[in-house]
Amino acid sequence: MSTKTPSTEAVDINDPKLSRFEIIREGARRDDIEIVHYEPQFAPGSKAEKRMVRIVAGFFLITGVASLAFLGIFIFWPWEYEFGAYTASKFYTPLLGVTLGIALLGIGFGILTWAKKLLPHEISVQDRHVGTNADEQKLTGETALYMLDELGLKRRPLLKGAIGLGLAPVAVVAAAPLIGGLIKDPHGDERQSMFKTGFNADYNDGKLVRLVREDGSPVRPEDVSAGGQITVFPGISHGATNEWADSPTLLIHLRANDAAKAAEAADADEINKGAYYGPYVAFSKICSHAGCPASLYEQQTNRLLCPCHQSQFLIIDNARPIFGPAHRRLAMLPIEVDAEGFFVAKADYKEAVGPDFWERP
Numbered sequence: 001m002s003t004k005t006p007s008t009e010a011v012d013i014n015d016p017k018l019s020r021f022e023i024i025r026e027g028a029r030r031d032d033i034e035i036v037h038y039e040p041q042f043a044p045g046s047k048a049e050k051r052m053v054r055i056v057a058g059f060f061l062i063t064g065v066a067s068l069a070f071l072g073i074f075i076f077w078p079w080e081y082e083f084g085a086y087t088a089s090k091f092y093t094p095l096l097g098v099t100l101g102i103a104l105l106g107i108g109f110g111i112l113t114w115a116k117k118l119l120p121h122e123i124s125v126q127d128r129h130v131g132t133n134a135d136e137q138k139l140t141g142e143t144a145l146y147m148l149d150e151l152g153l154k155r156r157p158l159l160k161g162a163i164g165l166g167l168a169p170v171a172v173v174a175a176a177p178l179i180g181g182l183i184k185d186p187h188g189d190e191r192q193s194m195f196k197t198g199f200n201a202d203y204n205d206g207k208l209v210r211l212v213r214e215d216g217s218p219v220r221p222e223d224v225s226a227g228g229q230i231t232v233f234p235g236i237s238h239g240a241t242n243e244w245a246d247s248p249t250l251l252i253h254l255r256a257n258d259a260a261k262a263a264e265a266a267d268a269d270e271i272n273k274g275a276y277y278g279p280y281v282a283f284s285k286i287c288s289h290a291g292c293p294a295s296l297y298e299q300q301t302n303r304l305l306c307p308c309h310q311s312q313f314l315i316i317d318n319a320r321p322i323f324g325p326a327h328r329r330l331a332m333l334p335i336e337v338d339a340e341g342f343f344v345a346k347a348d349y350k351e352a353v354g355p356d357f358w359e360r361p
């Protein structure tokens with residue numbers, strides 16, 4: 001190992017005999033930076049250095065393998081099937097978590113080992129000053145190149161390859177859930193579930209879907225008193241479970257005056273026109289900011305409050321956001337009452353529910 005100590009003499013930076021380190025040291029000196037200690041950890045090309053490079057490359061390759069495993073599980077693992085006493089869904093999410101965790105740990109350990117074991121030990125002391133001249137600009141450029149050199153990518157092709165092979169799948173993993181959600185339906189059919197909720201008649205053999213309580217019992221208008229509200233779910237199989245996490249809805253019975261204002265606002269809106277049933281309105285409970293359940297309904301002001309970041313939505317004005325970080329209104333579920341007197345969804349939500357993955361109107 002070698003230690004380089006600072007020079008106090010001015011150097012001609014155009015001298016072709018100068019090493020890059022000497023140019024950098026001169027640049028630092030002119031910028032009132034003194035490199036007081038510089039010590040590479042390994043002699044370039046030594047066995048020890050090569051071993052360390054292999055270890056770092058190994059971490060990045062582990063990241064690549066774990067990322068590919070994540071993708072394979074995400075795409076091919078059946079998310080629900082019988083497996084002895086268990087269903088596969090018990091493994092699906094943990095497996096995704098484990099492979100993603102290993103991938104991220106691989107990146108973390110790779111970077112840490114690289115920084116700790118391959119970069120030279122250097123201590124510099126700097127006084128800042130303003131103003132540059134052409135020489136100093138040249139030195140700045142050299143400094144950037146020098147820092148890249150110090151990372152050792154140029155003379156360590158194994159690291160370059162490992163970064164490519166290891167990190168490219170990570171980028172794909174980041175995009176996979178979104179792309180997968182567009183092309184793969186967890187409910188096992190060709191329907192685009194990101195655009196549909198459990199209130200879509202497609203999930204009920206074409207019949208209108210009832211609004212039901214958590215225990216599956218359907219709801220009649222007289223079950224909700226004026227000024228009151230109730231959380232309802234789609235009346236389909238597992239409709240009140242996480243399988244249909246985008247479907248929880250708040251059914252509100254507005255008082256007469258408020259109902260008239262809400263109806264006026266809804267009818268003036270192209271999408272929500274006629275979506276209410278008398279004094280009853282139904283809005284998605286999934287906050288349009290970050291997806292928390294917005295369920296604190298204040299009947300005096302007709303505001304619905306989301307407890308996560310305090311967004312407030314004005315129910316009688318198409319659930320328009322009036323406070324907080326949410327900037328898109330809550331989607332309104334068009335409702336009516338069926339022949340047996342129970343609430344049903346006239347149609348699915350016409351706007352995207354929850355956080356605005358699309359800025360659909």
Ligand code: FES
Nearest residue numbers: 287289290306309
């Ligand atoms: S999730 Fe509702 S305000 Fe942030």
